[in-house]
Amino acid sequence: MIPVEEARARILAALSPVGVETVALSESLGRVLAQPVTARRLQPPKDLSAMDGYALRFEDIGTLPVTLSVIAEVPAGGSFEETVPAGACVRIFTGGPLPDGTDTIVIQENTDADEAAGTVTILEGSPEGRHVRRAGLDFAPGDILVDTGKRLGARDIGLAAAGNVPWVTVYRKPRVAILSTGDEIALPGDPIGPNQIVSSNGPALAAAVTAAGGVPTLMPIAPDDAESLQALARNAAGHDLLLTTGGASVGKHDLVGSALAETGLELDFWKIAMRPGKPLMFGSFAGMPMLGLPGNPVSALVCFLLFGRPALTRLAGASNTGVTFTPARLGSALPENDRREDYLRADLHRDESGHLIATPTQRQDSSMMSTLSQAGGLVRRLPHAPAAEAGATVDVLVFPDGF
Numbered sequence: 001m002i003p004v005e006e007a008r009a010r011i012l013a014a015l016s017p018v019g020v021e022t023v024a025l026s027e028s029l030g031r032v033l034a035q036p037v038t039a040r041r042l043q044p045p046k047d048l049s050a051m052d053g054y055a056l057r058f059e060d061i062g063t064l065p066v067t068l069s070v071i072a073e074v075p076a077g078g079s080f081e082e083t084v085p086a087g088a089c090v091r092i093f094t095g096g097p098l099p100d101g102t103d104t105i106v107i108q109e110n111t112d113a114d115e116a117a118g119t120v121t122i123l124e125g126s127p128e129g130r131h132v133r134r135a136g137l138d139f140a141p142g143d144i145l146v147d148t149g150k151r152l153g154a155r156d157i158g159l160a161a162a163g164n165v166p167w168v169t170v171y172r173k174p175r176v177a178i179l180s181t182g183d184e185i186a187l188p189g190d191p192i193g194p195n196q197i198v199s200s201n202g203p204a205l206a207a208a209v210t211a212a213g214g215v216p217t218l219m220p221i222a223p224d225d226a227e228s229l230q231a232l233a234r235n236a237a238g239h240d241l242l243l244t245t246g247g248a249s250v251g252k253h254d255l256v257g258s259a260l261a262e263t264g265l266e267l268d269f270w271k272i273a274m275r276p277g278k279p280l281m282f283g284s285f286a287g288m289p290m291l292g293l294p295g296n297p298v299s300a301l302v303c304f305l306l307f308g309r310p311a312l313t314r315l316a317g318a319s320n321t322g323v324t325f326t327p328a329r330l331g332s333a334l335p336e337n338d339r340r341e342d343y344l345r346a347d348l349h350r351d352e353s354g355h356l357i358a359t360p361t362q363r364q365d366s367s368m369m370s371t372l373s374q375a376g377g378l379v380r381r382l383p384h385a386p387a388a389e390a391g392a393t394v395d396v397l398v399f400p401d402g403f
């Protein structure tokens with residue numbers, strides 16, 4: 001059994017990002033940048049007014065009140081191409097470019113306009129340069145707006161758009177084959193015998209892959225015979241990752257490791273010091289990295305979260321392949337831990353003072369999907385962690401969106 005951190009490091013070390021493609025910015029949400037987005041314009045393109053008011057020469061408002069003639073009107077997108085002389089100003093609106101000669105904005109609330117006379121009286125002044133957004137305040141042509149390895153969110157898409165970038169080069173989405181194994185497994189909705197189990201692993205993993213930015217292929221369920229298993233696994237060739245579930249343990253019917261080894265599986269490791277998830281295996285098969293998840297549904301999904309998701313992140317070219325933990329206070333006491341690293345399903349809530357409280361579920365059986373679905377995250381207990389009282393600080397892996 002190898003430690004959890006070592007298992008993840010070995011998986012990540014064996015993977016490299018998939019190829020790239022260029023997509024319209026409007027289609028790029030959640031995609032990972034393979035080339036930086038660089039600005040194609042100066043933003044703002046000119047010195048602009050940040051307020052509705054009057055653009056004037058600061059030197060004209062040394063003594064107040066003062067009446068200036070209003071010689072033009074400049075809305076956002078408009079312009080006044082002449083130089084504003086001393087004693088004059090222009091009516092300007094938020095986003096309007098400052099004409100030459102002006103350097104300061106006085107907001108309209110601090111003025112008294114006489115439209116018939118074409119004048120405005122400045123009642124209250126502004127410091128020099130007030131309410132002016134300088135050209136290039138946000139960015140200049142050639143500036144890197146969003147860097148390689150970032151998963152694009154709405155804010156990044158807005159920034160790229162502001163930089164006049166309509167296309168972006170991103171990694172293509174990793175393709176993941178999902179092969180559930182076991183004679184007892186049936187697909188949801190299929191005719192089902194009294195001793196059969198409905199495959200929760202396939203649909204759950206497909207959803208988890210999609211939520212993590214991959215494209216899942218649900219393969220047919222492999223029965224517990226070596227030949228069918230080998231044939232179905234070979235059919236997955238061409239995917240960027242093969243996920244299997246079940247058949248990973250030591251029982252007579254646990255064939256995944258042995259059957260695939262006969263047809264070229266090169267195993268990197270099998271068995272990790274973790275609960276749930278001990279029989280996890282990792283290797284390469286038919287040119288694909290292969291992650292063999294345990295059959296127990298909670299074990300399969302927890303292993304996906306801790307190893308499959310970082311693997312997908314690496315394949316997708318994203319830089320944040322780590323697993324992030326949040327400190328929380330234990331809602332109930334825990335006994336000391338043995339040599340396996342534990343991941344306990346836990347209810348998460350905030351107390352009146354805003355502290356995150358994590359209360360491990362009473363029953364942690366790795367077949368129980370109900371407790372996994374109801375939990376908010378996993379409490380991590382390191383190997384040999386001492387007994388902990390309620391209120392002690394623990395690390396929690398909060399379930400990500402879509403998981």
Ligand SMILES: Nc1nc2c(c(=O)[nH]1)N[C@H]1C(S)=C(S)[C@@H](COP(=O)(O)OP(=O)(O)OC[C@H]3O[C@@H](n4cnc5c(N)ncnc54)[C@H](O)[C@@H]3O)O[C@H]1N2
Nearest residue numbers: 180197198199200201246247248249254278294295296299
């Ligand atoms: N003697 C030992 N027995 C077991 C050990 C061990 O170390 N020594 N490890 C246990 C642990 S821990 C786990 S986890 C399981 C993992 O076993 P397998 O990966 O071989 O999984 P299976 O035996 O095929 O199935 C286990 C369990 O999960 C159900 N299952 C399988 N596939 C699905 C699916 N697609 N959807 C829903 N449920 C599924 C299956 O019916 C079994 O009940 O081994 C322990 N045993």
Ligand code: MOO
Nearest residue numbers: 276277278299366
């Ligand atoms: O590690 Mo198994 O995953 O405990 O059920």
